[in-house]
Amino acid sequence: MAAYPILSARGVRKIYRTGAQEVEALRGIDLDVDAGELLMVMGPSGNGKTTMLNCLSGLDDIDGGSVLVDGEEIHLMPDARRTEHRARRMGFIFQSFNLIPVFTASENVELPLLVNGVNGREARYRAKAMLRIVGLGDRAGHRPTELSGGEQQRVAIARALVARPALVWADEPTGNLDSQTAEEVFQLLLDVHRSGQTLIIVTHDRTIGARGDRLVQVRDGRITAQGPPAQVLAEHFR
């Protein structure tokens, strides 16, 4: 598969303002991500990992720089267009699952399909199929509060993947899980990667960070190191 940058960020800056106080969370991020790449992002807490994910995915606005996804500058798009673009091209997985509590597992999973205009029956069929893939075929009718943490995260992964987005963002996807469940969930993500989808994972976990194609270190709002995970871990995470 020919590698081309699915995401290209240049000089991305983000400033948080609280009253008169300003905190520069991102101080010029330059990053290219190739299609089909498994990119790991690591760094100390509060140094800008999640902010980077939000800004590069278009969830949050930026104060400077540019972000191209599939060659399109997402921050120049109006909100509605950017939202539509996000629906078509991206999937998201968060540490705290963020499932809609009043929907069942399959209703949660079919949401991205419905928002992309997939027929309701087709969406339900594909959602259930996706839930079977993540091992929750028998839990499709349950609400989030009736599922364990691991099961909820599987539902979140199914939701992120069901529309087959080109780019999947995962922010600490195993942070709330025990080690065994975390490994199971990570294996699911590896399966995603193997199927050709681009995956960007923010994590604290060295063992997970070590298993990407590339590892990026974020410190003080900047990318301070990137390269093969083993090398970056050895040189910058002791």
Added chain:
Amino acid sequence: MRLLILLLATPLLVIAALTVFDFAFRPTFRRLAVRNVRRRKGEAVLVVLGSLLGTAIITSSFVVGDTLNASIRDEARTRLGPIDETILVAQPDGLPAVLARLTATPIPDIDGLLPALTAPVSAATVDAPGRQRLAEPNAAMSEVDFNAARGFGRDPAATGFAAAGPTPSGTEAVINQDLADDLHLGVGDQVEAYLYGTRVAFSVRGVVPRLGVAGFRTQGDDQHARNLFVAPGTLVRLAAAATAGTARPPSALVFVSNVGGVFDGARATPPVFRELRARTAGLNAELFQSKQDVLDRAKEVGDRFATLFGLVGAFTVIAGVLLLVNIVVMLAEERKAELGMLRALGFKRNHLVRAFGLEGNLYAIVAASLGAVAGVGVGRVVVKATEAIFASGNRDLSLRFAVRPVSLVIGFLIGLAICMLTVWGASVRIGRLNVIRAIRDLPEPESSHRRDRLALGVAGVLLGVVAAVVGIAGRSPIPALIGPPIALWSLVPLVGRLVAHRLAVSVPCLLALTWGVAAFSVLPSVFDGSDVSVFLAQGVVLVFTSVWLVVTNDDGFHLIAERLSASGRGLAARLALANPLAKRFRTALLLGMYSLVVFVLVFLASFADVFQAQAPRVAREASAGYDVVLDVNPSSPLTADDVVHQAGVAAVAPLVQARPQYQLQGSTGLAQQQTLTGFDESLLERGTPVLAHRDRRFASDSDAWRAVLRDPALAIVPGGLLSRGGGPSRTTVAVGALITVIDPASGRRHDVTVVATTDEADYVRSGMFVAATTVPTLISRSAQSRFYIAAAPGTDPTQLARRLQGDLLVNGAKADTFRTLVDQSLSRQNDFLRLLQGYLALGLVIGIAGLGVVMVRAVRERRREIGMLRAIGFSSRVVRTAFLLEAAFIAGQGVAIGMALGLITSFSVISHSSILGGESLPFTVPWTALAALAAASLSASLLAVYAPAAQASRIKPAVALRIAD
């Protein structure tokens, strides 16, 4: 009642004491409460606003009562002043004998006697170029010694004659302000008076205020007293020259002033009245407790209006309570993890309840204080509207806005009690949460309180059965109405163990609904004469049951939502339905708020529609085939021949009228003075007034009327003959009742048997019908002063009435068509219903504001969900639309439930029950009112929710998720 107050007051006092104790000595509770209030000031304001409306409504009902009471009491000052008792002497030449008896020896407790002569007149302005002639048929010409009047009661300012100058002489007249206003007269103008078949002109020498003796009313049935004071001797001279032999001579009056001021003097009325009766015995004099009657009526009407508005307002208060519960439940759910953590840190359940209760009570105190003040404003608006309604009819009453401090205090305390009890009730529920489930935000399992529910179920069934049996056996409508539904609701947890939940809820609820709607028809003997409180209970029963039924069976909306979203275009609808369908308790509270208020509004609108639609029928049924009612001045009477020879008149039925007192046998109520009408065969020549009920021995209405003509011991009366003071009828006279007719002059008593009843409302104010020949045996003073007139073919009755009134001005003629009289009466009735609807609409404001408050909190509560939806591609437009649709779904469902219940219940009551005096009226759907109500409530709901919906759509996904994570 005292026991009830004690039962309510005890927990309230315990809560209040705990609140004070915790605030003073439990710094942790205080800190938690105060800081949570301060943390979100905007929402605190919303909570207070939502809560204060209930107190405002309660306080305003007291304010309306205070105002009515004060206004009518004020009549004691403006219409009576120093007059405490009045003695009416039928013949002026009997006056010296009466005065001699009264002054023979001093009467204890009185400080003045004032003789006067009076006669009814028509007054008019004189013809003058360029000036429209004005006439007033209901005026009085009186003679009184002005110097004596000023000294009467030892307070000249209270008599109205303080600046009146000397007694008029010659053709001078002093008029009072009411007459001056009506005829646009001033000092120096000429005024003409028509009486005893002649016209007399006077020059206005002065205008006195409508106050005290100068404001005493002897004519008309409104609140105006149009008096023309003339030189002594005028009336006797004119009466002596009377052209009609049947003219009633002037009446002699003796005003009596008790020791004490305008209001305090009435305390001495009982002994003074006994003494006056003893001294006037055998002198053909009628005695009246003028001041005490006004004060009694003031209290009665004030209390009745306060009760009526209080009960109607209770629907709004219940809506307010539901909102408060909703707010507290949302607050608790939002802080569930925080509360669970406090439990984990060592807070006991009662600590949690008290900390949460303390915060709620801070809101309650502020809300009740502001609500009491706002209630004065609401009361003012209601009083203004009431005044406009009174002013539109003949019985206008100028309202004097009044608020007693005690009303404010009581309104505040009731509002505070409701808020506190609601908050603490919800807090107790919160205190039962499981620590782990709270921290992890997990739902409570279904089975957690199963045993409690079973016990409550058994107790409820027993309570319901007992209430039903006691209510039905004792003909007590409220227990009879609510007993069966309580038993049926309580069955739910019991049968829920055996059958599916949906079935366990649906069947009892359907049965309870059927009972709630049909009870009035099934047991008319229990529900006859039901007052507003019964309808309040019915509204609560029906709404509670319907809402429970609907929220249990609303899964069908899931299918609709799925169908909607199948195309990808109905995503907003799907999101909109998800939360209301998932959070049924909250949805039920919101639905209850809307349904309850809309139910009553539709109920009132249906009645207004039905009443208005009855006008042609009612007029036709009362008219006996005649078209116009003509009333003339008894001092310038007419014969039937005089009337029948007027142009455009085809036929005339003369009626004799008088004002005796009536007492219903077996009733403890006081005797009431009402109209007596004597009729002859001519009334029955063109048809008969239609009867509502008649004795079974008569085959037709005509038979009943003719029986009364033949038998002096029989009478026909309107069902509401003995209801007085406005508002709903309290005493209904039934066929077979025995009524004692008392002649006020002689005190003679005659019993008559009611063989039939006419329309309860008595739109043409005929009072009791007896044979004309019977009237003199019942009462000494009567006159042929009313005529039913049939218009000649081709003559417009309205034009005829107008012409008769102008042509017969000299006779003080007042002519109206039957239709006009009925329309006027129904119009006032409907205006009053509209006023109640307006008052009740405040409940809808609570519902709409409540929905807005709930949505504001929902946006906060669902921030994380909104962030996630936005992250996966839901546009801001879809999010905004979803919130608007959610509001529309709840409001629409609530309005639909309320409307359906309102229509079904009003149909049942109007068509099948005997609650409306036994009349089965044709039901009409008030489409216009329904459309207006639906449009107003839905658009206002969307408007109230637009701001939070827009706020939700503006939430940045990253911000929401960052906060969440």
